[in-house]
Amino acid sequence: MQTSVSFHPIFSSVPNDEYLARWRECIGRTGRPEDFEGVSTNKPTQIENIVLLSEEIKVPVGLRPGGEKVPCPFCATTAPKFIRGRMAYFPDEHAIRFVGHRCAQVHFGDNFKHAERTFRRQMACRSYIDLWKEVAEQRPGLVQFVQPLSAIAEDLHFTIEQLDGHAPGFRSFLHKELAQTNGELFLRSDLGMTDRLGNAVVQSKSIGKAAGLRFLWEGYSAARDLQRMKCALADSEHPLPEWHATSPEHPATDEVIRRGRMLEKALRNILPALADVQDGIGFFSPKNVGLIHRWGNRPQTPFAKFEFGFAGRQLLVRCRSIAGEYFANVLIPESIQRGAVPAAPVSELLKKVA
């Protein structure tokens, strides 16, 4: 245990990453954050400003003599006080200290909240700068995947325009019907028997699961999502501006965060967009169309008429029910008839952002 405090007003700006990495390494090795070169342990005299330099670090106090806790610059400069703390810079004093996470919060109040927000923005910038590098390495594979997928999504969008144009409401009507059983389609058959109460025994038998629950949903947005992905990939070819963790905040922070978020969000949407496209293609597959037709023509349907099938390159919808009448001739683009979807690149990146 130290019996005296130290004060090193030697930092005219935020210490650099190399210094912080060495400090962090020293904490992990010794459990003594307050002993590192240049670290002050006296009580801060000016508490208007604080800059956080690390997330909460759990100090391995077991490495300290007797496993004692770390002293707190605020309330116990030479006595054991805390285990979790943060590296912090005090710009008015040109000093750095390791402060207990709760004490700093109490002493700095709103200034701490502001420092926390600034710190989180810095962390975001660091991670987006890393993301930029990773995407640069994987861009060719991503572009090769996204371009053709986007073209198919545009074709699916074209079918939606036709379907909604010819038969407004049909998509949401069919979606509602299919969603009741999560796409599972049942035929009911009367077994010709009665139960104890004299009711006919009817058996429900599944004939398969229909594709299209994603595609029929009114919020289906694969084409838009993939268009955004193409824009984000194009933007990722331009380097991010020069950025450093500074105090006050570096002027490029807003731009790094804005473009980083856009790219991250676009990457996160890639695999859902792939599933959306696959579901759209599955909806128009001959097997699925046949299945839905068979289901719509089951005995005791709510439909007075239900025709759902292909005529050449068109899907014909002829449906009459209590909900209304739907008639549509939907021209199916070749890419959807072909039914092939580009394979997703095997990418740690996509898993990481998911």
Ligand SMILES: [Zn+2]
């Ligand atoms: Zn304290």
